[in-house]
Amino acid sequence: MLLEIENLTKVFRGGVRANDEIDLSIAAGEVFGLLGHNGAGKTTLVSQVVGLLRPTAGSIRIDGRDMVADPGRARRLCSFQAQSQVPIDGLTPRQAIELLGQLRGAPRSDVRRRRALLVDALELGEWLDVDAARLSGGVKRLVAFAMAAVAPGRLVMLDEPTNDVDPVRRRLLWQQVRSLADEGAAVLLVTHNVVEAERSVDRLAILDAGRVIAEGTPAELKAGLGAELRLELVIDPRSTELPVSPFGRSVVPVGNRLMVGVPTGAAGPAVAWAESLQRDGAVEEFTLGPATLEDVYVALVGGQEARSAEMEARLDASAA
Amino acid sequence: MQALRSYRLLVTWQALRKKSYLPLMMAVQTLFSLGIVLGYPLLFPTLDRTTIYLIATGAPAISMLSVGLVALPQTVGEAKVEGSLAYMRSLPVPRLAYLVADLTVWLAIVVPGVVLGVLVGAWRFGLDMQVSPLVIPAVLMVALTATCVGYALASTLPYMLTVIITQAIVVLVFMFSPLTFLPDKLPGWLETIHRLLPIQAMGEVTRGTLAPNVFPLPAGAFLTLAVWCVLGFAVTYAAMTRRA
Numbered sequence: 407m408l409l410e411i412e413n414l415t416k417v418f419r420g421g422v423r424a425n426d427e428i429d430l431s432i433a434a435g436e437v438f439g440l441l442g443h444n445g446a447g448k449t450t451l452v453s454q455v456v457g458l459l460r461p462t463a464g465s466i467r468i469d470g471r472d473m474v475a476d477p478g479r480a481r482r483l484c485s486f487q488a489q490s491q492v493p494i495d496g497l498t499p500r501q502a503i504e505l506l507g508q509l510r511g512a513p514r515s516d517v518r519r520r521r522a523l524l525v526d527a528l529e530l531g532e533w534l535d536v537d538a539a540r541l542s543g544g545v546k547r548l549v550a551f552a553m554a555a556v557a558p559g560r561l562v563m564l565d566e567p568t569n570d571v572d573p574v575r576r577r578l579l580w581q582q583v584r585s586l587a588d589e590g591a592a593v594l595l596v597t598h599n600v601v602e603a604e605r606s607v608d609r610l611a612i613l614d615a616g617r618v619i620a621e622g623t624p625a626e627l628k629a630g631l632g633a634e635l636r637l638e639l640v641i642d643p644r645s646t647e648l649p650v651s652p653f654g655r656s657v658v659p660v661g662n663r664l665m666v667g668v669p670t671g672a673a674g675p676a677v678a679w680a681e682s683l684q685r686d687g688a689v690e691e692f693t694l695g696p697a698t699l700e701d702v703y704v705a706l707v708g709g710q711e712a713r714s715a716e717m718e719a720r721l722d723a724s725a726a
Numbered sequence: 727m728q729a730l731r732s733y734r735l736l737v738t739w740q741a742l743r744k745k746s747y748l749p750l751m752m753a754v755q756t757l758f759s760l761g762i763v764l765g766y767p768l769l770f771p772t773l774d775r776t777t778i779y780l781i782a783t784g785a786p787a788i789s790m791l792s793v794g795l796v797a798l799p800q801t802v803g804e805a806k807v808e809g810s811l812a813y814m815r816s817l818p819v820p821r822l823a824y825l826v827a828d829l830t831v832w833l834a835i836v837v838p839g840v841v842l843g844v845l846v847g848a849w850r851f852g853l854d855m856q857v858s859p860l861v862i863p864a865v866l867m868v869a870l871t872a873t874c875v876g877y878a879l880a881s882t883l884p885y886m887l888t889v890i891i892t893q894a895i896v897v898l899v900f901m902f903s904p905l906t907f908l909p910d911k912l913p914g915w916l917e918t919i920h921r922l923l924p925i926q927a928m929g930e931v932t933r934g935t936l937a938p939n940v941f942p943l944p945a946g947a948f949l950t951l952a953v954w955c956v957l958g959f960a961v962t963y964a965a966m967t968r969r970a
Contacts, residue, residue: 418970456816460969477969482818490809496743509735509819511728539746559818 407431408592409455409561414464416450416616424450426616427464432609434560437583437593439603439610443707447616448596449489452563455594456486468561485510487554489565489596491546495539499530499549502538503556512557524552527585528578543570551579558591565596580606604699614707627702635668636697637676639683640690649683658704665701668694732819736827744831751797752838759789759843763850766906777907779940782847782855783933784906786840787868791899791925793836794872795879796892802880803888821966825959829873836869844936854939861935867951868928874958875924881965898925905929924954 409432416425424447432438440448453459455466457477466473466480473480494502500521507517525531528548533541538549551567564583568576583606587593597603603610604624611621620627628634641648641662648664651657653676656667668676673694680692741748762785767773773781805811814824848855880888899905902916903925909917920926927950934943 453812457969458812458816478818478820481816486813486816488809488813488816490813492813493743493805493808493810496745497739501742505735505739506817509732509817511818537746 408434408469409594410465410467410470411451411455412465412467414451414454414466415462416447416454416459417462424616425454425461428613428616428618430611430618430621432561432592432594434590434592435587436608437587437595437606439607440594440596440613441598441600441603441610441703442613443598446613448613449565450616451613452486452565452594452596455480455561455563456484457481482511483559483561485554485557485559485562485591487550487564487567489569491543492550492553494546494549494553495537497538498535499525499538499541499545499552500534502549503552506553507556510557510559517556520556521552524555524582527582528552528575544572544575547571548575548579551582555582555586558586558589560591561594562586562591563594563596566598567595568597568599568602576602600700600703601698610699612703612706620702620706624699628697628699630702634670634697635673635676636695636701637666637668637680638693638695639664639666639680640692642687642690645688647688649679649688652679656701656705658701660704665704667697667701729820729823732823733827736819736824737830740828740831741834744835748835751793751835755789755793755836755839756842757839758792759785759839760846762788762906763843763847767851776940778851779853779855779937780908780933781906782844782851782853783936783941784929785843785847786865786936787905787925787928787932788899789839789843790836790865790869790872791928792896793832794869794874794876795895795899796876798832798873798876799880799888799892802877803883803885806880807885815966822963825877825963825966829870829877832873833866833869836873837865840865840869853937855937856939858935858938858943860943864931864935864948867948867955868932871924871928871951871955871958874955874962876958878958878961878965881962903929924951927951927954 409430411428411430414425414428415423417423428451440451442448450459454461455473457473457480461474468480468483471479492502497505503521503524504517507520508514525534530545530548530552533545538546541549547567547570551564554562554564567583568579571579580602583593583595595603595607607624609621609623610627611618613619620630639649641664643662651666653666653668653672658665676694680689680694683689684692763782766781767778802811815821817824847853879891883891902912904912904920905925905928909920909926912920927947930944930947931951933941934947
């Protein structure tokens with residue numbers, strides 16, 4: 407494994423335990439997703455890897471070398487796209503990308519060739535020589551990604567790389583993330599965009615309150631949920647009771663929707679049940695599809711951001 | 727070699743970042759120096775010759791302090807808050823190269839205004855300033871000390887506290903520091919404090935090298951500045967390399 411993190415714990419002054427005994431490992435050529443809510447401890451973890459924060463306990467090794475003892479080496483081995491915007495106002499994307507490549511020690515000709523490739527691949531050409539102060543947030547994020555990818559280290563860490571990026575260029579960006587891994591880098595991808603992560607990562611870990619609560623491939627995590635299908639019910643806001651699932655699987659409220667786990671082979675009964683709920687006016691509409699990583703994520707983390715107190719109360723009332 | 731290459735690239739980066747407002751800042755610095763040189767005589771029409779010399783040679787020090795202890799800490803504090811300082815710290819370059827590169831760009835902002843202010847002051851009042859060659863190390867030393875101490879403030883204190891302290895420094899430097907007047911005009915307790923702070927030494931080396939025919943150059947002033955300069959740099963470097 408290229409990156410090995412063992413028992414990593416970070417406690418900030420005041421006692422906030424941002425990372426709690428985290429174990430992770432990432433191989434070269436692998437895209438590893440780190441998922442979690444805001445405040446789950448994702449950025450704290452990458453900040454320790456790149457040497458901006460010192461762990462309270464535990465170890466971080468790249469290629470078997472201790473990075474806690476040698477943060478300078480960690481910065482040389484890691485390319486990092488921070489969550490915050492990069493300080494490039496006043497520079498053009500061309501200047502910013504090439505400067506970063508040269509600062510990473512790559513020869514100027516290689517940097518230019520690779521910059522041209524990334525600018526083409528991310529369709530940034532029209533902004534190549536525009537002052538970054540005049541660029542949108544999404545284009546700046548793409549430039550920041552190109553800065554991290556122009557002369558990539560053995561480990562590339564991307565903290566929310568798709569924030570503010572338009573859907574078309576997001577796809578282009580994910581292709582480039584995959585290319586980085588195909589060329590031999592280990593990629594650590596921090597995101598709370600579960601849907602995109604499902605399509606892009608080889609393995610992932612879900613972080614909640616500083617702890618890893620699940621780890622595996624997307625397929626392994628979905629299998630662990632025990633439901634191969636997912637019935638999404640949009641609850642009528644006027645209904646006072648929530649439907650009780652006859653399938654004995656997970657039922658998770660998200661906003662005004664109810665995610666019901668359905669076993670394979672029960673698609674017919676599930677549709678019939680949903681249609682009856684719709685006829686009774688309890689449900690406005692429904693969708694049946696394969697279970698997604700988002701279902702796993704919401705089931706594990708609890709949908710804390712999306713779950714409304716009202717839905718919780720109604721769910722409790724229905725269960726009682 | 728790698729450190730030099732990093733330094734060159736980082737100077738380019740920082741200069742490009744500041745290029746849009748660099749000319750404006752230089753112009754403001756110049757006007758600042760001119761404002762002091764030309765404005766004081768309007769407030770006090772009957773100035774004696776020594777006072778005019780004090781104003782003309784004190785203005786550059788005030789100008790350098792306003793950048794180093796006010797503009798710089800506020801800019802660095804903002805960079806800390808928005809996360810861009812952390813980003814720069816994550817780059818694979820020696821932290822020393824980053825710090826020296828940033829200080830270089832700040833010095834480039836300060837020095838032109840200082841030179842122009844002195845020239846205009848000398849011309850306006852017909853001053854006979856027999857400038858010493860020591861003026862070059864003196865100006866560099868004052869500017870470097872001011873920027874190092876300013877950097878240390880911003881690196882170690884929370885942003886809002888930095889802003890408040892820099893506002894207090896403005897009042898201290900303009901009204902109660904022996905830059906455009908001699909220290910014996912101050913109350914005894916403040917005179918004692920100024921013997922420890924670097925501001926008085928800044929005034930002494932500036933006027934002692936710009937007009938050595940009028941003002942003495944106390945040897946201890948350079949030493950005081952050197953101590954503060956090293957202290958500021960050490961605190962800043964420690965803050966830049968510290969992992970919380």
